[in-house]
Amino acid sequence: MPELPEVETVVRDLRPVIVGQTITAIEHGPHSLRRPWLETWTPSTVHQTITAINRRGKWIILELGGGSRVIVHLGMTGQFTAVDPTTPRPDHLHFNFLLTDYELRFRDIRRFGSIEWFTDETQARAMLEDKLGPEPFDIPALPFAKAVQASGRKLKAILLDQAIIAGIGNIYADESLHRARLHPETLGSALSTKEISRLREAIEEVMLAAVEGRGSTIRDYVGGSGLRGEFQDEFRAYGRTGEPCPTCTTPIERLVVAGRSSHFCPKCQKR
C-alpha cells in the first residue's frame, strides 16, 4: 500500500503528536507480523520517551530516549495512527503503544508490515542503509544514469528496486514513467542520457507532488491522523486502464511487468 509519500505523511502527522510522549505500556495481538515481536523487547521499550520520528524510504524510524530505535514498515495495508485512548480498538490491531496522552496504533489487515526494535542507532541505520538507495528528491544524476544504463532489467523493475532509489512503489513507478514518456518494459540499458534525465526529473516531480497531496488513498491508506490522501485524483496512468491518457486521449493500457500491474499510454510511452 504505502509508498514514500504516504509514509512521509504519516510521519508528519505523528510528529507533533507523539514526540515527547512516553511509552507507558505495549500491547500486541496474537498474530506475528512479518517478523515476530520478541517479548524481551517490551521491557526495553516501556518507560522510554519518543524523542523523534523520521522516515527513510518507506521505513518509519521512532527514536527512543537512550538511543534505541523502533523501525516500522507498513507493508501493503498498514496503518499507523495516534488516537485518543478512548477510541474503540479496531479489528486487525496488532500493536498498541500506550503513550502518556495517546495510543499509537498499528493496524494491518494483511500483516505484510513489520515492527522491529534495535538497541542502538548504528544497528538500525545499518539495517536500512544496506538495502536503500538515495531518496527521490535529489537523485545524484551520474550514479543514477550509470545504474540505469548498466541494468539489463526493465524500467519498471528498476524503479521498484529500493536499492536504486528508495521509496518508489507501484503507483509512483507508473506515474513517473508516464510523465517521462517511457514504456515500463524498456530496458535500462536502452535509454539515452537524455531519457534518463527525463526519468530522474519525472520521479522528483511526481514524488514532490504526491507528498504535497498527502499521498494516495486507493482503499486502506490513511495518514497518522486518520485522514485519507488526495493524490489519487492526480493519477495520469495508475489504475486508469481504458480511460483516456491526459496527454493524448489514447486509452491507458495495463500489462504485468516485473510481476506487478503496470499502467501506461501506448502512444506516449513507446518501447
Add this chain to the structure above:
DNA sequence: GGGCTCCTGGAT
C-alpha cells in the same frame, strides 16, 4: 535477473 510466498478482503 525472475518467480513465489506471506495474508485478508473486496470486486466480479
Add this chain to the structure above:
DNA sequence: ATCCAGGAGCCC
C-alpha cells in the same frame, strides 16, 4: 470461484 491489491524477502 477466481482475480486482484500502495511490499519485500527468500529461493533458484
